[in-house]
Amino acid sequence: MSHTIKKIAAIGGGVIGGGWIARFILNGYDVSIFDPHPQAKRIIGEVLDGAERAYGKLFQAPPCKKGKLIFCDSLAEAVADADYIQESVPERLELKTGIYAQIEAHARPDALIGSSTSGFKPSQLQEGLAHPERVFVAHPFNPVYLLPLVEIVPSDVSDKAMIENARAFLEEVGMKALVVRKEIDAHIADRLLEAVWREGLWLINDGIATTEEIDDAIRYGFGLRWAQMGLFETYRVAGGEAGMRHFMAQFGPALKWPWTKLMDVPELTDELIDTIASQSDAQSGHMSVRELERARDDNLVGILLALKGNDWGAGALVAEMDKRFYEKAHDGVRTEEGALDFAKPLDLHTARVAPDWTDYNGHMTEHRYLQVFGDATDAFLALIGMDKAYLAGGHSVYTVETYIRYLDDVPAGTDLRLRTQMLGCDEKRLRICHEMLSGEDDHVVATAEHMLLHVDTNASRACPFGSPLKEKLGAMKDAQMALPVPDHAGKGIRVIG
């Protein structure tokens, strides 16, 4: 890393400025902030809280030591000893140029100055400055602490080494720096956004769609694709084996169709098609269309599962589908108390090994065994009546001991069936075991034994089972305990060496 940036100044701490501050501070950098808004402290504090919450979920590593946030009474104080200055004031050119004149009066002449402007060109911001060469656009996307893109736009007078230094620094705080080769109004991303915004306004204006319908058209459809591949790589894959040139031939004519008639569109000359096809080769040619398809599908599956975890948008639909598939799979499986024969081990759960459950050996990793056993334990607890109401009443059942034996490898995609047996219970304790079965021969791939304790969750201590758990356990106890005890139960790990 060539940059030696240590101290940062932020001018403006709204949604965007606050997002920058959060990214810098949570990456360990001190930030001096100047924002005359009377509520600036509260607003920045709220953005920071949101960012810390998000980072706590996003990163497994312990957080690094936070940088200091210093509120300054003047712009002069904030920029005085800054190595990097990020300007995020409202989008009015005369306001911004006034700020730049002030920065220049008080900052070191070699301090880098990035602007969050979404529309202005760097040459507009540089006008009239003694050191215009260190001013550039560094345009981020909301929420700045989570979205990695930053468009770095230099002008003709920008200092190449300074731009390179800014790029290295912004990448070091986790961003994807896109250095734009030619300055234009609104850079790259906002031109695309503005195009969609215009079209969206027309659709509403003409009574074709509401804001919600437009949003749904995005987030259930192409928006999912664009989180992982953009416009051109997506179309390259859609073009199939024939590739980008074929796609252009197929969809190029649409530019002449009625819905484009009011627009100024570029002519699809052979030269432009050649440019696009060869740029696409340079971008994606290292992967075959089949490989790209698989990468796309894996990414979409991951995104859908992430949204499923939040019961949101397209992920909520996946959760519903999964529920329907489970219902179909469990048709004919007896789970109601009356239909279960307690004189046999209990079939209460099935699972399938997900592809991301495997480890470097290519088999299901050890904690996923326990996840499946834990789900089977939950199914047993549901059977004896531990439902939401029981939990809400301040009682629960905690696992206090677990003993697992791993007997066979289980690759991704394997269907697993769990067989559960109650080994004993007393006033407060419950001992159960599971066998994990696989294959047409139902061979045992792993076993687990658990000691569970009934607890008063408010007092955090053990207490006797309440109704209906007590009665349900009593009803099955004799039949279950008459079954032979599996040979793996009651054992511990032996001493060796």
Place this chain on the structure above:
Amino acid sequence: MSHTIKKIAAIGGGVIGGGWIARFILNGYDVSIFDPHPQAKRIIGEVLDGAERAYGKLFQAPPCKKGKLIFCDSLAEAVADADYIQESVPERLELKTGIYAQIEAHARPDALIGSSTSGFKPSQLQEGLAHPERVFVAHPFNPVYLLPLVEIVPSDVSDKAMIENARAFLEEVGMKALVVRKEIDAHIADRLLEAVWREGLWLINDGIATTEEIDDAIRYGFGLRWAQMGLFETYRVAGGEAGMRHFMAQFGPALKWPWTKLMDVPELTDELIDTIASQSDAQSGHMSVRELERARDDNLVGILLALKGNDWGAGALVAEMDKRFYEKAHDGVRTEEGALDFAKPLDLHTARVAPDWTDYNGHMTEHRYLQVFGDATDAFLALIGMDKAYLAGGHSVYTVETYIRYLDDVPAGTDLRLRTQMLGCDEKRLRICHEMLSGEDDHVVATAEHMLLHVDTNASRACPFGSPLKEKLGAMKDAQMALPVPDHAGKGIRVIG
């Protein structure tokens, strides 16, 4: 569900038709397909393979019984007894109307007919038909088996009950049905896509950006947002506490700015602003801006983690950040062999309880304990020299038994420290235990004991430790075994009841 659709016909089996077929079949529906393309069987088979692979990852439920795929020699045969017909032939109007005439000649008059067209209006497809009322647009998005959006577009002559029936059916196969209120060229989503496509072509034509740069501007930025919220909800959140009307006032003027000068843009009248603000209230008003922000951040975190799992795009950047944070956290932690004192238990791993590691009790769920213990075991194995080269040589170490005691609740956000001790080893086996510590007083929240077995992974059987594992274990054995054995080791779960 009011629909009684059982048999489906597909006319055309390219990328889109094949995607429809996959979605129908994997939801248990039989499909008759007619496609005269000589390679149709191979192409559809490949799409189906991809879809089955994706569904295997997407759903935890066991797959439902697949529908039958029947290849037909004629269109007449395919549609004869169909309840629902999906047309996905190339985008040429005269080709499509010819197909509709043939369908009408051979299908039941009450069969529903959906078209995959991305551009034509339903009235154009209905022209000249005796039963135009059952023809509508059902426009999906590639890959059809994964992306839920389908735009259902009726015309003025469409039968409302039939449209409702189509909607119910397509939702039953997991789709998000967006019934478009007014037919226009390209419906809704493709108008937005076409706007971005036009702007993208300009950027390339004018030498501003390459296909890769445009794609990066999407997938590292707003594309991530659009997988979960669309244009308007995103801007509502960005507008902050002041809401949608404020956002419009702030960004509306951009429509008059230079980059829009060649475009026909709607005038932002008070009436249009009112319409947008009240539609946005109807869409998102049930959540406060703060709640929307949290939902957005949780979704973005999930999406980023999903992409991190595939080491792709924005997720690959998160992986790099995580690595840097770990490096910072481990600065000063001695992990090199020489610096470790084997006469003490070993400090080899730390972890932090992620928010989604908790269960319905609000504490770390049981299998996440084992995940952290497993990571500590991996750190121990790395210490004794089990690296990628050792694994590539056809040897590994498998866990064969695990005994865990859960001693204390651990809420989300808790920092954990692991203390590891070797309890014994022989030629092929290794016995270790871990204590999981938390808090300033380093109290023990859980313990684990593991028996590990050294294996020849090709032969799938135990074999003696090789170099350097054997030597490294030998070097630490005496010192480690001189330590007192923890009282939890060598125990099993007791018999009760």
